[in-house]
Amino acid sequence: MTISPKKAMVYLTTQRIEAFSDGVFAIAITLLVLEIKVPHVSEGGSLWAGLGHLWTSYFGYIFSFIMIGVYWANHHHIFHVYKKSDHYFVLLNVIFLMCISFVPFPTAVLVEYIGDPEHRQAAMTFYALGLFLPAFSWLCTWLYASHKHRLLDQKLSPSYVTKTTKLFVISNLLYFAAILISLWNGIAGLIVCSSLTLLYLQAPSQPTYTDETDAAV
Amino acid sequence: MTISPKKAMVYLTTQRIEAFSDGVFAIAITLLVLEIKVPHVSEGGSLWAGLGHLWTSYFGYIFSFIMIGVYWANHHHIFHVYKKSDHYFVLLNVIFLMCISFVPFPTAVLVEYIGDPEHRQAAMTFYALGLFLPAFSWLCTWLYASHKHRLLDQKLSPSYVTKTTKLFVISNLLYFAAILISLWNGIAGLIVCSSLTLLYLQAPSQPTYTDETDAAV
Amino acid sequence: MTISPKKAMVYLTTQRIEAFSDGVFAIAITLLVLEIKVPHVSEGGSLWAGLGHLWTSYFGYIFSFIMIGVYWANHHHIFHVYKKSDHYFVLLNVIFLMCISFVPFPTAVLVEYIGDPEHRQAAMTFYALGLFLPAFSWLCTWLYASHKHRLLDQKLSPSYVTKTTKLFVISNLLYFAAILISLWNGIAGLIVCSSLTLLYLQAPSQPTYTDETDAAV
Amino acid sequence: MTISPKKAMVYLTTQRIEAFSDGVFAIAITLLVLEIKVPHVSEGGSLWAGLGHLWTSYFGYIFSFIMIGVYWANHHHIFHVYKKSDHYFVLLNVIFLMCISFVPFPTAVLVEYIGDPEHRQAAMTFYALGLFLPAFSWLCTWLYASHKHRLLDQKLSPSYVTKTTKLFVISNLLYFAAILISLWNGIAGLIVCSSLTLLYLQAPSQPTYTDETDAAV
Numbered sequence: 001m002t003i004s005p006k007k008a009m010v011y012l013t014t015q016r017i018e019a020f021s022d023g024v025f026a027i028a029i030t031l032l033v034l035e036i037k038v039p040h041v042s043e044g045g046s047l048w049a050g051l052g053h054l055w056t057s058y059f060g061y062i063f064s065f066i067m068i069g070v071y072w073a074n075h076h077h078i079f080h081v082y083k084k085s086d087h088y089f090v091l092l093n094v095i096f097l098m099c100i101s102f103v104p105f106p107t108a109v110l111v112e113y114i115g116d117p118e119h120r121q122a123a124m125t126f127y128a129l130g131l132f133l134p135a136f137s138w139l140c141t142w143l144y145a146s147h148k149h150r151l152l153d154q155k156l157s158p159s160y161v162t163k164t165t166k167l168f169v170i171s172n173l174l175y176f177a178a179i180l181i182s183l184w185n186g187i188a189g190l191i192v193c194s195s196l197t198l199l200y201l202q203a204p205s206q207p208t209y210t211d212e213t214d215a216a217v
Numbered sequence: 218m219t220i221s222p223k224k225a226m227v228y229l230t231t232q233r234i235e236a237f238s239d240g241v242f243a244i245a246i247t248l249l250v251l252e253i254k255v256p257h258v259s260e261g262g263s264l265w266a267g268l269g270h271l272w273t274s275y276f277g278y279i280f281s282f283i284m285i286g287v288y289w290a291n292h293h294h295i296f297h298v299y300k301k302s303d304h305y306f307v308l309l310n311v312i313f314l315m316c317i318s319f320v321p322f323p324t325a326v327l328v329e330y331i332g333d334p335e336h337r338q339a340a341m342t343f344y345a346l347g348l349f350l351p352a353f354s355w356l357c358t359w360l361y362a363s364h365k366h367r368l369l370d371q372k373l374s375p376s377y378v379t380k381t382t383k384l385f386v387i388s389n390l391l392y393f394a395a396i397l398i399s400l401w402n403g404i405a406g407l408i409v410c411s412s413l414t415l416l417y418l419q420a421p422s423q424p425t426y427t428d429e430t431d432a433a434v
Numbered sequence: 435m436t437i438s439p440k441k442a443m444v445y446l447t448t449q450r451i452e453a454f455s456d457g458v459f460a461i462a463i464t465l466l467v468l469e470i471k472v473p474h475v476s477e478g479g480s481l482w483a484g485l486g487h488l489w490t491s492y493f494g495y496i497f498s499f500i501m502i503g504v505y506w507a508n509h510h511h512i513f514h515v516y517k518k519s520d521h522y523f524v525l526l527n528v529i530f531l532m533c534i535s536f537v538p539f540p541t542a543v544l545v546e547y548i549g550d551p552e553h554r555q556a557a558m559t560f561y562a563l564g565l566f567l568p569a570f571s572w573l574c575t576w577l578y579a580s581h582k583h584r585l586l587d588q589k590l591s592p593s594y595v596t597k598t599t600k601l602f603v604i605s606n607l608l609y610f611a612a613i614l615i616s617l618w619n620g621i622a623g624l625i626v627c628s629s630l631t632l633l634y635l636q637a638p639s640q641p642t643y644t645d646e647t648d649a650a651v
Numbered sequence: 652m653t654i655s656p657k658k659a660m661v662y663l664t665t666q667r668i669e670a671f672s673d674g675v676f677a678i679a680i681t682l683l684v685l686e687i688k689v690p691h692v693s694e695g696g697s698l699w700a701g702l703g704h705l706w707t708s709y710f711g712y713i714f715s716f717i718m719i720g721v722y723w724a725n726h727h728h729i730f731h732v733y734k735k736s737d738h739y740f741v742l743l744n745v746i747f748l749m750c751i752s753f754v755p756f757p758t759a760v761l762v763e764y765i766g767d768p769e770h771r772q773a774a775m776t777f778y779a780l781g782l783f784l785p786a787f788s789w790l791c792t793w794l795y796a797s798h799k800h801r802l803l804d805q806k807l808s809p810s811y812v813t814k815t816t817k818l819f820v821i822s823n824l825l826y827f828a829a830i831l832i833s834l835w836n837g838i839a840g841l842i843v844c845s846s847l848t849l850l851y852l853q854a855p856s857q858p859t860y861t862d863e864t865d866a867a868v
Binding site: 452453456457459460461463464465466467468470472473475480481482485495496499500503504506507510 | 667670671674675677678679682685738741742745746748749752753755756759760763764770773774777
């Protein structure tokens with residue numbers, strides 16, 4: 001608010017960053033369908049059986065679609081509390097988008113090897129890693145932006161910031177735990193990841209503002 | 218209207234959801250062209266014959282393009298009566314987009330097997346199912362949003378809501394019927410689906426508002 | 435201007451249609467790069483020679499990129515004079531976008547067969563047809579929208595409308611001529627198409643309004 | 652500012668051009684992931700080894716993602732000082748986008764041949780060329796727009812324009828030098844390109860306006 005319009009103008013507005021991010025999210029989420037390949041039915045075979053064998057593809061499609069969709073929703077939710085942007089924030093957001101765009105690849109690896117007992121575990125660990133990367137870069141972006149309210153609405157209550165930081169740190173630890181668990185047991189790691197996703201599906205908490213509470217900044 | 222700006226702010230605005238949905242629609246609709254493969258003309262063959270043999274690809278492209286285009290137009294049409302959004306609405310919309318993004322896959326299956334008498338019927342049933350999924354998730358989104366005018370403009374006339382609900386339930390039943398019919402006769406199922414599309418092509422009815430009619434909320 | 439806001443609301447705004455169209459244009463134009471395949475250099479061969487052999491791919495990429503880019507610029511240019519939209523206009527625009535999205539396919543066919551003397555002519559005719567389709571659907575959209583100023587700014591001078599209609603009809607005739615010429619000589623047909631593109635690259639004429647001229651509607 | 656609203660209307664607004672460019676950037680950047688192919692592990696092999704062998708793919712993905720991301724950020728940064736657009740500017744921007752959309756191809760070539768001592772150097776020169784093309788078209792766009800403040804904010808200080816022109820000319824010379832260096836030593840050329848990217852990662856300078864300084868236009 002102490003930023004003059006002229007000065008603020010030279011940074012990208014958060015709306016512009018959101019619009020570009022939306023584009024990347026929309027494309028990454030839609031490219032997932034390209035991983036589902038039309039089955040080639042052999043002589044005398046059944047197309048339904050062929051379509052049924054693709055259950056790993058459907059699973060990967062649905063799972064990753066919801067993961068990216070949830071990240072998209074959270075991206076918007078959090079961007080509401082970012083009031084300005086700067087050069088490093090833009091770069092951190094580009095790195096976050098790089099991690100989101102990468103998700104179709106570990107998904108394809110998981111789909112290819114989930115039915116193969118020998119490589120299933122490695123594929124699941126790689127997938128858990130693929131989910132950890134956006135969570136981690138998302139945390140970094142938040143830590144940079146929220147440090148001393150650098151890019152946040154100045155009126156945002158410190159308790160909301162602390163709570164959000166805690167939430168992001170914990171979810172990173174849980175994703176990291178999912179990687180470790182998947183090294184021991186692939187299925188268990190995937191179940192932890194799924195539960196985390198379900199956690200994210202919960203309605204996020206509402207930001208609180210100091211002029212709404214009885215103050216005390 | 219009784220929502221304070223601060224509180225409303227934490228939910229995604231319907232404009233933002235529309236912009237993201239537009240992106241997914243635009244990509245899903247454009248990816249359809251990737252399913253049309255350049256023909257490999259054998260020695261002494263004719264390129265025109267090769268291009269002609271792709272009629273199933275052109276058919277699938279045009280049919281699915283119009284289907285997704287019609288859903289896009291309806292998405293916008295209906296979003297005009299949604300006045301706010303909440304967390305579950307965002308998730309339902311993501312699931313709807315997941316069904317829209319999936320359409321290129323049943324299209325590819327149909328294109329591959331429509332010329333094969335043995336598998337044509339299964340391919341058509343699968344395609345009808347692929348058209349039913351967005352219709353069904355679209356109905357769920359509407360039922361959630363319109364229940365007690367939860368996310369609708371409060372002035373929207375109850376008769377418009379009832380009429381729209383009826384329309385969506387009937388079109389779902391018809392899509393479901395198309396699946397059943399295609400189990401018995403693939404071509405017939407496809408004709409039912411096409412007719413439904415033609416129905417959607419009709420101009421949708423105008424929303425009416427209680428302050429425009431002689432009231433009675 | 436005599437349309438009440440409530441009534442106008444139920445149609446898609448032209449901005450929304452533009453935004454969706456932009457998405458389709460952006461994807462169709464970017465997908466062109468997927469047609470350029472990394473060359474596989476044989477033992478002892480040179481990568482530069484391999485990259486050089488792809489000149490047909492580069493040619494197709496550049497030519498179709500500029501074609502779609504020019505259509506995009508014209509789409510926006512003309513949308514400035516559309517003041518409202520209706521159901522049929524939306525459908526015509528979807529069909530136009532279907533033709534634009536299709537362009538990468540005839541481009542891929544041209545790239546594959548332009549170096550093959552036997553099939554070059556057929557490939558060029560097919561490509562000319564691929565350029566004619568968006569021109570034709572674009573003309574249809576214009577004729578529908580401009581008929582009795584149906585969707586145009588009411589103040590737009592009739593002379594501008596007549597001039598634009600003439601321009602679109604002539605360019606359609608020329609594209610059609612290019613198809614016919616390419617049946618006789620592929621290279622000649624392609625040269626006609628290129629010249630048409632160069633014509634489009636000229637700055638379009640400015641719309642004139644009746645309140646700017648000495649009136650006479 | 653001396654442009655009447657009616658007249659200005661016939662050109663695309665810079666916002667529209669930005670929105671379309673954003674779409675192309677978002678797609679080009681997301682398509683990069685399609686170049687990373689799921690490894691096929693041979694009998695008795697390790698999936699981790701297979702995933703490890705893809706380091707060239709990861710390298711190409713990250714490098715090109717950051718390059719395109721940096722161009723996107725610069726595109727927006729510079730578009731803030733463009734106040735209007737004209738027909739040639741739109742065409743120059745389309746050519747710039749053509750160069751950006753092309754980046755995934757030299758990236759794929761680099762990824763394919765960076766591990767092959769025979770072709771590594773050619774691949775790197777081609778990649779350096781792929782990075783030079785957007786830099787060069789970007790410079791052309793700037794020179795056209797800034798010539799006699801043609802499309803710039805009239806109040807933008809001439810010193811900012813001169814500084815920016817110098818910066819763009821120098822970075823073009825450096826990219827060109829990178830091409831020449833890569834002809835002599837591929838790795839050295841790539842290091843120069845990387846350093847240039849790091850340079851771009853620096854916060855760009857703030858535009859200055861004549862009414863902010865003590866004047867003297």
